Amino acid sequence: MIVVMRHDATPDEVEAIRARLIDDGFRVHLSPGVERTIIGVIGENTERVYGVSAMAGVEQVVPVHRPYKLVSREFHPDPSVIHVGPVAVGGNRVVVMAGPCAVESREQVMEAAGVVNGLGLSVLRGGAYKPRTSPYSFQGMGVEGLKILAEARERYGLMIVTEAVDHESLRQVAEWADIVQVGARNMQNFELLKAVGQTAKPVLLKRGMSATIDEWLQAAEYIVAHGNPNVILCERGIRTYESKTRNTLDLSAIPVVKELSHLPIVIDPSHSTGHWNWVAPMARAAVAAGADGLIIEAHPDPSRALSDGPQSLNLPHLEELVHSLRTLAEVVGRTL
Amino acid sequence: MIVVMRHDATPDEVEAIRARLIDDGFRVHLSPGVERTIIGVIGENTERVYGVSAMAGVEQVVPVHRPYKLVSREFHPDPSVIHVGPVAVGGNRVVVMAGPCAVESREQVMEAAGVVNGLGLSVLRGGAYKPRTSPYSFQGMGVEGLKILAEARERYGLMIVTEAVDHESLRQVAEWADIVQVGARNMQNFELLKAVGQTAKPVLLKRGMSATIDEWLQAAEYIVAHGNPNVILCERGIRTYESKTRNTLDLSAIPVVKELSHLPIVIDPSHSTGHWNWVAPMARAAVAAGADGLIIEAHPDPSRALSDGPQSLNLPHLEELVHSLRTLAEVVGRTL
Amino acid sequence: MIVVMRHDATPDEVEAIRARLIDDGFRVHLSPGVERTIIGVIGENTERVYGVSAMAGVEQVVPVHRPYKLVSREFHPDPSVIHVGPVAVGGNRVVVMAGPCAVESREQVMEAAGVVNGLGLSVLRGGAYKPRTSPYSFQGMGVEGLKILAEARERYGLMIVTEAVDHESLRQVAEWADIVQVGARNMQNFELLKAVGQTAKPVLLKRGMSATIDEWLQAAEYIVAHGNPNVILCERGIRTYESKTRNTLDLSAIPVVKELSHLPIVIDPSHSTGHWNWVAPMARAAVAAGADGLIIEAHPDPSRALSDGPQSLNLPHLEELVHSLRTLAEVVGRTL
Amino acid sequence: MIVVMRHDATPDEVEAIRARLIDDGFRVHLSPGVERTIIGVIGENTERVYGVSAMAGVEQVVPVHRPYKLVSREFHPDPSVIHVGPVAVGGNRVVVMAGPCAVESREQVMEAAGVVNGLGLSVLRGGAYKPRTSPYSFQGMGVEGLKILAEARERYGLMIVTEAVDHESLRQVAEWADIVQVGARNMQNFELLKAVGQTAKPVLLKRGMSATIDEWLQAAEYIVAHGNPNVILCERGIRTYESKTRNTLDLSAIPVVKELSHLPIVIDPSHSTGHWNWVAPMARAAVAAGADGLIIEAHPDPSRALSDGPQSLNLPHLEELVHSLRTLAEVVGRTL
Numbered sequence A, B, C, D: 001m002i003v004v005m006r007h008d009a010t011p012d013e014v015e016a017i018r019a020r021l022i023d024d025g026f027r028v029h030l031s032p033g034v035e036r037t038i039i040g041v042i043g044e045n046t047e048r049v050y051g052v053s054a055m056a057g058v059e060q061v062v063p064v065h066r067p068y069k070l071v072s073r074e075f076h077p078d079p080s081v082i083h084v085g086p087v088a089v090g091g092n093r094v095v096v097m098a099g100p101c102a103v104e105s106r107e108q109v110m111e112a113a114g115v116v117n118g119l120g121l122s123v124l125r126g127g128a129y130k131p132r133t134s135p136y137s138f139q140g141m142g143v144e145g146l147k148i149l150a151e152a153r154e155r156y157g158l159m160i161v162t163e164a165v166d167h168e169s170l171r172q173v174a175e176w177a178d179i180v181q182v183g184a185r186n187m188q189n190f191e192l193l194k195a196v197g198q199t200a201k202p203v204l205l206k207r208g209m210s211a212t213i214d215e216w217l218q219a220a221e222y223i224v225a226h227g228n229p230n231v232i233l234c235e236r237g238i239r240t241y242e243s244k245t246r247n248t249l250d251l252s253a254i255p256v257v258k259e260l261s262h263l264p265i266v267i268d269p270s271h272s273t274g275h276w277n278w279v280a281p282m283a284r285a286a287v288a289a290g291a292d293g294l295i296i297e298a299h300p301d302p303s304r305a306l307s308d309g310p311q312s313l314n315l316p317h318l319e320e321l322v323h324s325l326r327t328l329a330e331v332v333g334r335t336l
Helices: A011-023 A046-054 A106-118 A141-158 A167-176 A190-197 A211-226 A254-260 A267-271 A278-288 A315-331 B009-021 B046-054 B106-118 B143-156 B169-178 B192-195 B213-225 B253-260 B269-273 B275-291 B316-332 C011-023 C044-053 C106-118 C143-156 C167-176 C191-195 C214-223 C253-260 C269-273 C278-291 C315-331 D011-023 D046-054 D108-120 D143-156 D167-176 D190-197 D213-225 D253-260 D268-271 D276-288 D317-333
Strands: A004-007 A026-030 A036-043 A058-062 A083-084 A085-088 A097-099 A123-126 A159-163 A181-183 A204-205 A231-235 A265-267 A291-299 B001-005 B027-032 B037-042 B056-064 B083-086 B087-089 B095-099 B124-125 B158-163 B181-182 B203-206 B231-235 B265-267 B293-297 C002-005 C028-033 C037-042 C059-063 C080-083 C087-089 C095-099 C124-125 C160-162 C181-182 C203-206 C231-233 C265-267 C293-297 D002-004 D027-032 D037-042 D057-061 D082-086 D088-090 D095-099 D123-125 D158-162 D179-183 D203-206 D231-235 D266-267 D293-297
Touching: A004 A011, A004 B037, A004 C214, A011 A036, A011 A046, A011 C293, A026 C028, A036 C037, A046 A211, A058 D143, A085 A097, A097 A106, A097 A315, A097 B087, A097 C181, A106 A123, A106 A141, A106 A315, A106 B203, A106 C124, A123 A141, A123 A291, A123 B087, A141 A159, A141 A167, A167 A181, A167 A190, A181 A190, A181 A231, A181 B009, A181 B293, A181 D203, A211 A254, A211 D158, A231 A254, A254 A265, A254 A278, A254 D276, A265 A278, A267 A278, A267 A291, A267 C253, A278 A291, A278 A315, A278 C214, A278 D253, A291 A315, A315 D293, A315 D317, B001 B009, B009 B027, B009 B037, B009 B046, B009 D082, B027 D027, B027 D143, B037 D037, B046 D143, B087 B095, B095 B106, B095 B316, B106 B124, B106 B143, B106 C037, B124 B143, B124 B293, B143 B158, B143 B169, B169 B181, B169 B192, B181 B192, B192 B213, B192 C011, B213 B231, B213 B253, B231 C315, B253 B265, B253 C278, B265 B275, B269 B275, B275 B293, B275 B316, B275 C253, B275 C278, B316 C315, B316 D203, C002 C011, C011 C028, C011 C044, C044 C059, C044 D203, C059 D253, C087 C095, C087 D231, C095 C106, C095 C315, C106 C124, C106 C143, C106 C315, C106 D203, C124 C293, C160 C167, C167 C181, C181 D213, C191 C214, C214 C253, C214 D108, C231 C253, C231 D293, C253 C278, C269 C278, C269 C293, C293 C315, C293 D253, D002 D011, D011 D027, D011 D037, D011 D046, D011 D057, D027 D108, D046 D057, D088 D095, D095 D108, D095 D317, D108 D143, D108 D317, D123 D293, D143 D158, D143 D167, D167 D179, D167 D190, D190 D213, D213 D231, D213 D253, D253 D266, D266 D276, D268 D276, D276 D293, D293 D317
Parallel strands: A097 A123, A097 A291, A123 A159, A159 A181, A181 A204, A204 A231, A231 A265, A265 A291, B095 B124, B095 B293, B124 B158, B158 B181, B181 B203, B203 B231, B231 B265, B265 B293, C095 C124, C095 C293, C124 C160, C160 C181, C181 C203, C203 C231, C231 C265, C265 C293, D095 D123, D095 D293, D123 D158, D158 D179, D179 D203, D203 D231, D231 D266, D266 D293
Antiparallel strands: A004 A036, A004 A058, A026 A036, A083 A085, B001 B037, B001 B056, B027 B037, B083 B087, C002 C037, C002 C059, C028 C037, C080 C087, D002 D037, D002 D057, D027 D037, D082 D088
């Protein structure tokens, strides 16, 4: 940490900070500058240094260390590959996960699963527990939905990714599915993160709607620190002032995350754009930028979807997109 | 709802939308304009109308109804007063809640509680369960912390507000405290909202860091719809691009919320500014703008605080602020 | 400046940075830490240090100096008072500027000016050159408008504040008006800032819609550095994701600016909220937070205004607001 | 336009709005709903309808028409191709513009131009007039810089794109260069837009740092409405809360703009990311998403650049990127 003193800090104030930091067990380095004194602070648990902001003469405390460890490249220089049954996320293959926003019926899931399988994809998405902004919106089929997904897995050999929203749904999802999704709204639901960290299932951790990349990686750190190293990051659009799209897809997060962390990152072009006709260009852009996978909403009849119809591809459009992604993946040295 | 057709929508496309909406049980009103046709849609569960966005010829679906009901002024024109023991939030008195960010020790809480009580305030704040961005930060004292708060209530007759972060902590908080706080990061933890809705305790619902006012009121609607009408809204700063302050305090939310909803609103000038020296002007501004209360972090020794020291007032500064607020409240026709 | 090296920077990389900085005339201070080396850099024109970001082994360059000088408290510890004829902005009196968004006719301006004068206010606002988002919107009356404003000054002894949008309009505004307004959209029109810096007129510098406080103060620095020290800052709402209000009024900017700079700050509650019925509470909040003034849109018939009608107070509402502000100002130790 | 009345609007209030709108020459369509009345308004200059927001009983005025015309797909369904000498922007070829942020010397420009030409690119970028946030930063070489660029054009047959910042620099740029750049900070400098509209030169219009897509297209409309149809849009990152990148590159703007407008769109991956090592993945993503071009900062020695060194590619990295873009462009059916 670096403590920057005010330009008018007195020698006594500087000394008080120095003494306090030493008293707290830190080593300190004073750099008296022309305009202000800078104090470098070295030691463990440097978070405690922030407290001196409340003392006289301090202008700001500047962190220089990364606020996470286990998920960082510094700790683990090689990229992690997360294994989900036969599927490897973070390897050479770009993994496309597709399916409806919400599980609505056996027929709907089976129809989507058939197409997903026919396209050679290996992960089926579909929500059984739906965190909805309004209490009057469809809240999901719960365990019944999970059983339908499990049946699709059985029939088509697909891996299942689906969201858990609390301890109880996590117990069920961990039993019936292959990847536990933590939704954007729960990215800082730390009790859920801890619980997910205690399961053995791979986790798809969506970025919170206004989470910084540092906060997102700290959320991943919660899961890893509680015992589960199998975290897949998922960028799904951030909240900005622009309202043409539902959110603003932050594709720059791909190279940034790859520099900071060893965890794989997949992109959700459906929630971010909010419109099915903008999904395909953003999916292609994600692959070109180096994404390890995509998670795409597709529905047999989007206009009848109980959730997120406007942003769902119909199944022929999904097929068309997957074909175009295949050629693209090759050009950037991957397969799909 | 209003469906706005594309300028080049064909008569067949318009007819298909009309037929589909009637088929779904809505009444429709066509207004063919010079540039595009507008379809007014009347009926129940208009949320289903969004699905037509996926049909040909539709440009956008514009909602005209409020997405919440029980918390709206339309439903309940008079302001609600929430009773917390002898304290009324939303009445003439501006209710100031003060205390440390986190419960750290019996001594710390008792010292703060003594000052809070001595200033004639009636609600003590203090976190026993701390949702922290980093897994390595102090996570709170848990039930031990709640017992310390309960002791302060006993000794000083103060009401206690403290945060619950999941089902289990909610059970404890509902037992030991007087107001259950739902934190900004959990504003869209809908399972927690439902559970809080099933308790009888007043709830302090913080606005999510990037929640719109509509989403915040829908979160309140969750609680009320599940049985608990005693919701106090709390604005605590929203995330913007400006980084001098920790967040940007959105004081305009006061008149906006008062126009849309009957629920009381309190302001947190501590988390929003992130610096103790900016807390007092923002507290004064909040009262001048019509806030029903304030929640302020104060600590016997901010530089030693285990959480949020830089934004905590020391106790003499709290005293000074409360005195200035008292005169100010009178000028705007309130007491404190 | 502080250069933070990567955790895996080699000794050679550190040395290359050190040598380069010394070669560029800086003094450097190395602090080898447990996790990474930190290099303190002292000297003139430290902006050049940013270049080393492009060299191997550098993680980030952290500025520790303020990016402005003449407008800072460090340079000029006492608050500046800007004199506009008989009016002092930044002194004990809270200066209220009021009038229509745009000059539309002689009658409209005279009616507004009469009320403004009758309320004991001393500055009339009104736009003759209107920067409008659409090329098809009313673009202002130009010099004709300025002459109408000058007539109102003559008749009522009011000072005039009005916007300049380029060199030519600046020439005219400087001739006919008392305060030159630089609008939010021109806050980083540096050529205009330089030209304004070469006039002798007081300047009202609006904060850009997404300008940080640092960028705003640097814009002020442009004006002062080019010769004109008479800058009044004006916060008018920043762009955020919240859409209920036109912009989000950042009242925290008041204490922040007062800590960083000696320049006075006034608040525009009209453009920020965008709704006339939210103007009064925000005006009161601004005064309570320590604003040096307000600039408020008021119109004889807002529903007929050619610009910004929805956010304009009618004249009776203006009167009501001014009365309430008077009592409030006294409580915070000011007059109005 | 649609006027949505409040749920408690009286019949008299509805009638007053209706009468006022008819009086103003509009045709109106009343849809009395269960919860509130909706008034469809048809006619010319519908912007005037906003005024009724100031009348009793009105909840909101919802626009349904696009706020621009000449730049819209409705007006001009086929994509526009802008011709810059022998270069066509908006056609099948992805046009890559590259060069230093600022013109610093003849040698620097010639070295960069040689590489740009050697790579088969046809547009050289370089700023002679630099709008800088700080008055103390390098402000550009002015006309001298333009002459150096013109010499590079002469020698290598490259087209030149460079920024104009006011009337005078515009006159010079229009004389010496091939494309006039309007920078992000001037996107709503409407006087500059009008002046640019009166030249015959192609214009590169950068999106403002916090401009919505609608505002950006309205800025383009200014230029076209004043006589110059040759506008190339340029997305360069928008301001959000995320600070790892300098701005957040909004690649979704590509499909959105292509749906709304016939103008070509190019992407600036340098200013948006702010770090040279994230430029290549974002450039590739832009091409995959359908961008018509790229504008990339490249410098013979980024660490010595007087402006934006950290985000500039060195010349070998530029070469590497261009090669990878060539293969990618083919896969999406374009050339480069």
